[in-house]
Amino acid sequence: MTARVGYLGPIGTFTHGAALDLCPDAELIALSTQAVAIDALGAGEIDAAVVPVDNSVHGLVLPTWDALLGSVDATIVADTTVPVTFDAFVKPDSSTPRVIVSHPHALAQCSAFVQAQGLATRAASSTAEACRTLADGEMAIAAPLCGDLYGLEVVDRGVEDVVGAATQFGKVVSPGQRVDPVQSATDASVLLLAVVPQHNEAGALLSVLSPIREAGLNLVNILARPIAHSDREFLFLLFVEGMDEAAAHSGLLGAIRGTGATVANLGRLSGHVRHVTPATRSLPRRMTVDG
Structure with missing residues (x-):
């Protein structure tokens, strides 16, 4: 089947x-x-x-x-x-664009191009949906293959801010x-854990992270999400690199639960996402100003 x-x-x-x-x-x-x-x-x-x-x-x-x-x-x-690379499209015989349409992530990834056009923006549920529903007087930002799929004309190619993004x-x-089966653990793979500390208090996250630190494992990302209808409680998503919970680190989930935390395993990624071509490190402007 x-x-x-x-x-x-x-x-x-x-x-x-x-x-x-x-x-x-x-x-x-x-x-x-x-x-x-x-x-x-x-x-x-x-x-x-x-x-x-x-x-x-x-x-x-x-x-x-x-x-x-x-x-x-x-x-x-x-x-x-x-x-991830983006082209800009219009409908054949369209009037001068007044609005740029795309998914919010695409608009953010093409911010320099968007600002240079000086046009209003409209969010679509996807880059392809922006092309499918494109109206007269609108310009879509989408994957290159969308031009042929939806019969559009190319205005500009490669309009993304960062070349080599993925x-x-x-x-x-x-x-x-x-x-x-869930893919096997490797040194580069990333285990995805959702954790809610037992107590909503100062140092609660540190108590959860301590077993991971003691195991010598690296966190490649961490995300805090508020818990609905709670008094400022948070759920933490932990992206733990190189953790093999079935073998070398078989006791680690138990150690985290031993702090009183609630833990759920959301699966595994083969590695942490990286640019597909080398990119120059660039801090946000605010982080490059002393004082």
Whole structure:
């Protein structure tokens, strides 16, 4: 039976390309949001979902992580990294553009081009959706393949701010349905842990991180998400590099739980997302000013 795999549509999105890479023999089903994809997975309507997880310039894709945290057991079992480059398009015979349309992440990744145009912006649910619904007087920013897919004319190519940026995508399954095993631990792989400390007090996060530090493991990222209807409590997503919870670090999850924390394993990525070409280190302007 052919696997049914959901991805953020419509066709032509970067997620579509990632789904073709991760699930080349599957029936691909375009869905509207990460939350819809994860809900469809939980309901058994699809066998897997492909969603963006991290970008080498703008960091974690929060709607994906919130959707994973809102699921019962959705788990990342594989990943792929897709180079991110953008072109600007208009409809044939369009009037002079007055608005630039794209996904918010794409608008942010092409901010210099957007500012140079001096036009208003409109957010779309995806870069491909911006092209599919493009109106007269609008300019879309999207993946190069969208031009041919949606019959658009190229205004400019390679309009991204950072050449060589990349987005990491995860294949998500439900453990009760999955055939794919979670990928094996390596020194470069990143285990994804959601942790809620036992007590909402100063030093609570430090107590959770201490077993990881004592094991000599590196955190490549950490994300705090507020817990709804709580008194300033937070859930922490920990991205732990090189952790092998089944062998070398078999006692580490127990040690974290031993602090009283609640822990959930969200799966594993093959590594931390990086640019696909070398990039010059560039601190935000505020961090380059002394005083």
